[in-house]
Amino acid sequence: MSEGGLWNDAWRRLGRNRAALVAAGVLVAIVALSLLGPLAGRYAIDHVDWTLSPLASPPSLANGHWFGTDSNGRDLFARVWSGTRVSLLVAVLATVVSLVIGVAWGATAGYLGGRVDGWMMRFVDVLYALPYMFFVIILTVVFGRSLWLIFLAIGAVGWLTMARIVRGQAMALRQREFIDAAVTLGLPARRIIARHIVPNVLGTVIVYATLTIPQVILFESFLSFLGLGVQEPFTSLGRLVAEGATEMETAPWQLLVPSSVLALLLLCLNFLGDGLRDALDPRQG
Amino acid sequence: MSVPLLRVRGLSVQYATRRPGLRARAGTVTALDAVNLELAEGRSMGVVGESGCGKSTLSRAILGLVEPQAGTVEWRGQLVRRSDAAVLKRMRRELQGVCQDPFGSLDPRMTIGESVAEALDALEGIRDPAAAARRIAGSLEEVGLDPSLASRYPHELSGGQCQRAAIARATIVRPRLLICDEAVSALDVSVQAQIVNLLRDLSERHGMGLLLISHNLAVVRYLCQEVVVLYRGRLVERGPRDALFAAPLHPYTRALLAAVPRPVPGAAPWAAPIRAMADPADLPEAAGCLYRGRCPAADGMCAREVPALRDADAGHLAACHHPGATLVG
Amino acid sequence: MSRTLLAIRDLDVDFDTPRGRVRAVRSVSLDVAEGECVAVVGESGSGKTQLFLACLGLLAAQGIVRGSASFAGRELVGADATALNELRGTRLAIVFQDPMNALTPHLSIGRQLAEVVLDRGMMNADQARARSLEVLEAVGLDDAPSRLRQYPHQLSGGQRQRVAIAMALMTKPSLLIADEPTTALDVTVQAQVLGVLHQATRQGLGLVLITHDLGVVAGIAHRVAVMYAGEVVEIAPVAELFSAPAHPYTSALLDSVPRLDAPADGRLPGIEGQPPPPQASVQGCAFAPRCPRAVEACRSAAVPQHRGVARSVACHRPLTLEGLGA
Numbered sequence: 001m002s003e004g005g006l007w008n009d010a011w012r013r014l015g016r017n018r019a020a021l022v023a024a025g026v027l028v029a030i031v032a033l034s035l036l037g038p039l040a041g042r043y044a045i046d047h048v049d050w051t052l053s054p055l056a057s058p059p060s061l062a063n064g065h066w067f068g069t070d071s072n073g074r075d076l077f078a079r080v081w082s083g084t085r086v087s088l089l090v091a092v093l094a095t096v097v098s099l100v101i102g103v104a105w106g107a108t109a110g111y112l113g114g115r116v117d118g119w120m121m122r123f124v125d126v127l128y129a130l131p132y133m134f135f136v137i138i139l140t141v142v143f144g145r146s147l148w149l150i151f152l153a154i155g156a157v158g159w160l161t162m163a164r165i166v167r168g169q170a171m172a173l174r175q176r177e178f179i180d181a182a183v184t185l186g187l188p189a190r191r192i193i194a195r196h197i198v199p200n201v202l203g204t205v206i207v208y209a210t211l212t213i214p215q216v217i218l219f220e221s222f223l224s225f226l227g228l229g230v231q232e233p234f235t236s237l238g239r240l241v242a243e244g245a246t247e248m249e250t251a252p253w254q255l256l257v258p259s260s261v262l263a264l265l266l267l268c269l270n271f272l273g274d275g276l277r278d279a280l281d282p283r284q285g
Numbered sequence: 286m287s288v289p290l291l292r293v294r295g296l297s298v299q300y301a302t303r304r305p306g307l308r309a310r311a312g313t314v315t316a317l318d319a320v321n322l323e324l325a326e327g328r329s330m331g332v333v334g335e336s337g338c339g340k341s342t343l344s345r346a347i348l349g350l351v352e353p354q355a356g357t358v359e360w361r362g363q364l365v366r367r368s369d370a371a372v373l374k375r376m377r378r379e380l381q382g383v384c385q386d387p388f389g390s391l392d393p394r395m396t397i398g399e400s401v402a403e404a405l406d407a408l409e410g411i412r413d414p415a416a417a418a419r420r421i422a423g424s425l426e427e428v429g430l431d432p433s434l435a436s437r438y439p440h441e442l443s444g445g446q447c448q449r450a451a452i453a454r455a456t457i458v459r460p461r462l463l464i465c466d467e468a469v470s471a472l473d474v475s476v477q478a479q480i481v482n483l484l485r486d487l488s489e490r491h492g493m494g495l496l497l498i499s500h501n502l503a504v505v506r507y508l509c510q511e512v513v514v515l516y517r518g519r520l521v522e523r524g525p526r527d528a529l530f531a532a533p534l535h536p537y538t539r540a541l542l543a544a545v546p547r548p549v550p551g552a553a554p555w556a557a558p559i560r561a562m563a564d565p566a567d568l569p570e571a572a573g574c575l576y577r578g579r580c581p582a583a584d585g586m587c588a589r590e591v592p593a594l595r596d597a598d599a600g601h602l603a604a605c606h607h608p609g610a611t612l613v614g
Numbered sequence: 615m616s617r618t619l620l621a622i623r624d625l626d627v628d629f630d631t632p633r634g635r636v637r638a639v640r641s642v643s644l645d646v647a648e649g650e651c652v653a654v655v656g657e658s659g660s661g662k663t664q665l666f667l668a669c670l671g672l673l674a675a676q677g678i679v680r681g682s683a684s685f686a687g688r689e690l691v692g693a694d695a696t697a698l699n700e701l702r703g704t705r706l707a708i709v710f711q712d713p714m715n716a717l718t719p720h721l722s723i724g725r726q727l728a729e730v731v732l733d734r735g736m737m738n739a740d741q742a743r744a745r746s747l748e749v750l751e752a753v754g755l756d757d758a759p760s761r762l763r764q765y766p767h768q769l770s771g772g773q774r775q776r777v778a779i780a781m782a783l784m785t786k787p788s789l790l791i792a793d794e795p796t797t798a799l800d801v802t803v804q805a806q807v808l809g810v811l812h813q814a815t816r817q818g819l820g821l822v823l824i825t826h827d828l829g830v831v832a833g834i835a836h837r838v839a840v841m842y843a844g845e846v847v848e849i850a851p852v853a854e855l856f857s858a859p860a861h862p863y864t865s866a867l868l869d870s871v872p873r874l875d876a877p878a879d880g881r882l883p884g885i886e887g888q889p890p891p892p893q894a895s896v897q898g899c900a901f902a903p904r905c906p907r908a909v910e911a912c913r914s915a916a917v918p919q920h921r922g923v924a925r926s927v928a929c930h931r932p933l934t935l936e937g938l939g940a
Contacts, residue, residue, distance in 0.1 A: 012632075177389040181454070184348050185407040186377040195403075199394045335800035336771065443888055444658070473657035474826055478870040478884030485881075500801060503872035507882060530874065544805040546829030548871055550853045554801075554833055555809025 010203075013279040020275025023268040030265055034088060037081025041066070045082045046233040048073040056251045068253040070243060080258050083235040084265070090151050090236070091216040095209050097155035102162025103205055107197045109163070110170025112189065121167065124160050132157050140228045147230055150223060154216050165208055169201040203280035210273035214266040221262065237262045288362040290462055290494060291324040291347065291380075296356035298342050316342040318518040319356065321594075324511075326461065329488060329495035331505030331526075333541070334515035340498045343515070344466045347496070348382050349373060378408045381455035385467035387447035391439040397450040398435025401425070401457055408458045424457040425450070428483060445476035449483065456487055462494040463487075469504060481507055502545050506530055514538050517575045520594060524601030534603035536580045536610065574606065582610040616648035619789045619820040620669070625681035625691070627661065627668045627844075629892075636892045638664040640844045641681070646789065651811070651821040653831040653852075655867075656841035659889045662824050665841075666791050670708060671698045685789065703730065707782035709775075711794040716778040717766040723777055724762030730784040749780040753810045772803030779810060789820040796830060808834050828871050832856060837924075840864045843890050843900035850925040850937070858934050860920075860927040862905045899930065907931050 014020055038045055042064040048055075049065070055073035059066055067076035109120035136153045143149055173179060173196075182192045221238025223229045225245075230236050237258050244255030298317040317339040324330050332340045345351040347358055349367055358365045360376045367373065381404075384390050391400050401421045405411045411420065422432035428449040439447050448468065455463060465484065469477040485508055488495050499505050505512060512529045514522040514537065522535040533539045546554045574592050577583035586606050594604045627639035639661040646652045656662040667673050669683040669690055683690045685706055690698065702708070710716055718726060727746040731737045737745065743762070750758040753776040766774055775795060782790055792811065796804040812834050815821050823835060831838055831852065838855045840848045840863065848861040859865040869883040887904040890896065899905070902912040909931065917928045922938040932938070 016632075177384050177386055178392045180345075180348075180350055180384065181382075181390050181451075182392075182403075183350060184377065184382055185404055186374055187403075187407050196392055200392070335802060445888060474828070474867060475657060475870045475885035476888070478872070478882040479886075481872065482881050482884060501872075502801075503874050506874060506878045507872045526878070540802060542874070544802045545874060546801075546804070546808075546827065546833050547875065548828045548832045548856060548868065548873060549875075550832050550856050552829075552833050553809075553812075554805040554829075555812065 010279045014275055017275040017278065019271050020279075023271035023275070026264065027268045027272065030084065030261070030268070031088065034081050034084040037084075038078045041075055041078040041081070043075035043078055045078045045235070046074060049075065056247065056254065058251070058253050059257075067257045068251070070240075070254055071247055071251070076240075076254065076257055079235055080237075080240060080261055083237045083240050083258065084261055086147070086230055086234060086236040087217050087220060087238065087262075087265075090147065090154065090220050091213045094151050094154040094158055094216050095212050097151075098158030098160075098162050098212065099205060099209055101155075102159035103166050103198060103201065105159065106163035106166025106168075107170045107193050107201065110167035111174055111193050111197050113171070113174065117167070121164075124163050127157075128160050136223065137226075137228065145228060145231050147234075150220060150229060153223075154219055158212060158216060162205070162208060162212070165204065166201050169204055170197050173197055173200055207273055207277040207280060210269055210276055214269045217262070217266065237265075287325070289323045290326045290328075290361060291322075291496070292359040292362075293320060293322050293343075293347065294357050294359070296320045296343070296346060296353050296358065298339070298346055298351060298353045315518050317346065317353070320515070320518075320520050322513055322520070322523070324462070324494060324496060327488075327492045327494050328511065329497065329509045331509035331512045332496065332498045332515060333500065333502055333505055333512060335500055335541075337517060338515040339518040340515050341466055342518075344382065344464050344496070344498050348380065348464060349376070378458055379461040380464065381458070381460040381462075382464040382466060383448070383451050383455050383468045385471050387444045387451060387471060388439050390451045391447055391454075393439055396436050396438055397425075397442070397447075397453075400450065401435070401454045404454045404457055420457060421453075424453045427487070428453045428456070429479070443476075444472055445479060448472060448476075448480055452480075452483065452487070456491075456493070459491055460493060462496060464496045464498070466498045467500070468497070470499065470501065477504070484508060502530075502542060514541070519575060520604065521576065522601075522603045522605075523594070524603075525599075528598065528601045532609070534597055534601065534608035535576075535605045536582055536607075537576050538603075540579075574604075582607045616650065618645050618647050619686060620644075620646040620822070621682075621684050622665075622669065623682045625665065625668060625679065625683055627664050627673065628678045628680075629674070630676045630678065637895070638677075638844055638892055639668065642841075642846050644839055644846065644849070646820050646822055648788065648820050649815055649818045650837065651815045651823055651835045653823045653825060653835035653838045654841060655825060655828065655831055655838055657826055657889060659843065659892060660841040661844040661892075662841050663793055666708070666793065666822065666824065670702055670706065670791070671695070672708075704734065704736070704785045705788050707785070707787040707790045709778050709782050709790065709792045709795050711797055714766070714771075714774060716781070717774055719766055721765075722762065723764050723766070723769075727762070727777075727781055727784055730781055734785075736785065745784060746780075749783045750777075752783065752813070753777070753780045754806055755780070770803075772799050772807065775799055775803075775807060776810065779807065783814065783819075787819070789822070790814070791822045791824070793824045794826070795823070797825070797827070804830070828868060840867070843896070844892070845900065845928060847901065847929065848925075848927045850927075854925060854937060858936055860925065860932040860934050860936075860938065861901075861929050862907050862931075862933060863901050865933055866904075866906075899928075907933075 043049065049069060050073065052069060052073055055069065056071045057065060057069050059068040065075050065077065067080055069076055105120060109117040139149060179192065179196060182196055220229060220236060221241060224236050224238030225242040229239050240258035241255065241262065244258055247254045296317055297319055299313040299315050301313055320343060332343060334340050342351065346353050352367055360380065363372050365372055365376055391397060398421055401424060402417050405417050405420055411417050421435060425432045425435060430446060430449050469480050472480060481504060484495060487493055495508060497505055497508050506526060510526055512524065512526055513520060514535065516537050522538045533542055544554050573588040573590060577587040592604045592606050594602045596602050597608055622642055622644045625639060625642045629636045629638055642665055654662045668677065668679045671690065673679065679691050681691060685701060724746055728742040731742045731745065746762060747758045750761055755761055755773060755776055796807050799807060808830065811821060825831060835852050837849065837851050839846050840861060842863050848864050855864065859868060866885045870885060872882055885904055890900055898913045898915055899917045902908040912930045917930060919926060919928050920932060920935065920938040925937045927938060
């Protein structure tokens with residue numbers, strides 16, 4: 001008999017998944033580095049090292065630029081980790097927002113069904129159809145580039161898919177007998193949604209969230225690639241990749257280092273997401 | 286004459302079919318067709334029939350889970366409508382249900398203590414943890430569960446234990462009627478016997494009525510004083526238990542009884558007087574008796590006229606043009 | 615004397631789970647002869663399904679099988695996949711409980727029936743069609759030619775189960791293992807399906823009927839094996855089992871079944887408690903905690919087997935020793 005029920009079971013199952021554990025470990029390391037890295041490095045993110053000639057210099061242990069420098073002579077080590085921090089921040093916040101809105105929307109639509117569901121999901125469909133890249137560009141032009149704008153833009157789009165997924169789950173759950181039992185007890189719809197539907201979709205939601213974060217990071221990277229992302233002197237992984245791409249032939253480390261970190265981050269999140277999906281798969285009883 | 290606890294009049298429920306059959310027409314399926322029944326306080330009634338007879342729809346309609354297209358449900362003389370919240374709320378406190386899947390009827394993410402507490406909260410408004418805990422412990426004990434199991438999740442318990450928990454949840458507020466929709470069908474034989482006994486004990490101890498929906502005639506015979514037989518949404522026979530089992534009137538009831546496998550070596554249930562079940566898409570239209578496709582005694586009248594429910598003998602009714610006819614399979 | 619089709623000897627099935635090794639089946643020995651229907655009766659957790667999955671090599675990956683199960687002289691346990699594939703579905707067929715899962719939703723009935731023999735090169739297309747019509751009629755489905763063109767969703771549950779049985783019969787198997795074939799069916803349809811199976815045994819088919827329904831057993835079985843907690847506790851010809859059960863569990867089980875021909879007032883004698891979970895290692899008799907006849911020896915000493923010509927029972931204090939050799 002398991003103590004503490006389902007989350008314990010899931011935790012234990014996750015613990016047995018070697019790939020997921022390694023991924024989780026690497027992820028923790030990356031997060032730690034992103035927080036401490038810029039402090040541990042010998043240079044600030046916007047300090048131009050005039051002693052170098054040329055300004056863009058490859059990684060070397062001797063001069064303390066462990067990842068090398070960018071075209072302006074700024075330490076890449078500090079910038080990469082600072083950029084990672086920004087990317088993660090945007091990703092996590094945007095995911096949380098899309099999660100909260102998406103789950104509430106989808107659970108309500110899926111449970112209530114009928115016309116309410118129809119209207120709610122038509123709204124989602126309309127938003128889906130809008131060329132959001134267009135909007136983001138327009139908004140950026142109008143309001144200027146800012147972290148909050150990006151985060152809003154991503155969040156505004158991210159909740160749509162979450163809503164669809166949760167709605168599907170909610171519709172399936174609605175057929176289950178314990179929902180009938182709750183209705184027979186006379187519980188109002190909002191209570192059923194909050195107490196019975198949402199807890200039972202959390203498994204899927206968590207898994208989907210870990211798989212959304214990579215998508216968000218990529219989207220933000222894409223925006224940065226287009227020049228619409230974060231402003232100087234702050235940077236994100238996407239910006240670093242964009243800048244590095246232009247120097248690909250002469251200073252390859254400028255592209256390789258941030259892309260490797262980005263790729264590693266995405267890989268770990270995907271492995272973890274897979275592991276969570278297997279662990280949370282309700283194979284009980 | 287006291288008002289019956291539950292009265293169902295002319296209840297009809299139809300479902301829209303999403304997938305057309307061989308006759309490519311998206312239409313409706315009649316789950317229940319003008320069903321009438323009455324149950325007095327403290328009495329137990331069995332509703333029997335096979336798949337597609339509408340018995341589950343009947344229980345869902347009575348519990349207010351499905352809206353009927355026609356007909357009424359009256360609870361203690363008051364008309365029950367899904368739009369009338371006050372009447373519905375009062376009914377819910379007095380009418381509860383237990384369904385077939387013991388694991389399915391409990392939220393897998395709540396302990397059984399929490400599930401039972403929810404009933405107490407929703408129906409009696411008891412939220413104080415201490416008071417609730419006492420009631421919950423008492424209720425669990427009454428259904429034969431150790432109160433320490435309140436902290437367990439459904440998947441940690443056996444089917445029988447989960448079903449007991451579901452019964453605890455349904456009876457903690459002492460309903461006047463408990464609807465059991467195939468409540469013992471998914472259980473092992475020995476556990477089934479325990480739950481049947483439990484239901485009987487609870488019913489006797491608290492004067493609680495039972496509406497037992499089941500395809501298992503033997504269990505119905507054990508628990509119910511009156512029996513109703515449904516066939517494809519229509520009520521074809523109704524009567525006191527002993528009369529119905531000893532001398533069934535409707536050919537379907539007789540076929541049903543003959544087909545029940547008896548634990549007697551050599552008994553051959555395949556010799557039941559019933560023809561092979563017709564292709565579902567070719568079933569006869571609603572004119573006339575719906576059973577005529579399988580009935581050995583069917584004739585022209587059965588194809589023309591829908592048989593009305595006629596009283597044959599002191600409360601024993603059958604909807605048949607040839608009740609009690611000799612049947613040859 | 616008809617020949618033995620399936621001979622199981624001292625079969626053990628264990629599972630390696632995160633919670634340790636679990637014994638699902640312990641030391642089961644059982645024979646099934648031609649034209650004989652052996653019913654294997656037990657409740658959940660009795661191991662009745664695992665026993666036959668093990669014989670057929672269909673166990674989950676963590677299952678470990680020891681002992682012997684031979685079919686027409688060929689050993690099944692430990693046999694390689696090719697050898698098993700050759701036997702399964704041809705001479706040794708199996709039908710499961712849920713008729714919906716046995717049939718592929720997007721293929722017509724005729725196609726699925728024919729595939730059984732065409733894939734193995736046993737017949738050509740014309741022969742396959744003829745045989746398909748034959749088996750559909752044997753299982754009592756009317757208008758066989760149009761059935762061939764139909765799809766599973768157009769049939770009712772009972773019809774699908776009959777098709778599943780027809781598929782199993784396509785290759786004229788000598789032995790059919792049917793796991794709860796009628797549990798999901800209406801009682802009137804169940805009666806017809808049982809009639810089909812009964813007819814098949816009369817034509818020489820060996821039948822293993824796994825079920826928890828004693829009523830079904832009484833009508834169709836010749837011999838009955840009762841399982842509890844992974845062990846066979848009693849084997850007897852059907853008449854003796856019902857009239858004079860030797861094992862207290864068998865007797866209690868028989869008493870628990872509500873009957874149409876017995877008085878209906880009063881309590882249904884059930885069996886207290888529940889079957890032990892599979893991981894518990896058991897000292898003495900597994901049924902002792904629930905047995906009204908248990909004594910101290912039952913809980914500690916190994917359970918003796920009493921064997922007669924046609925019966926056997928594993929019990930310290932059987933209800934009767936009739937038919938159980940000296």
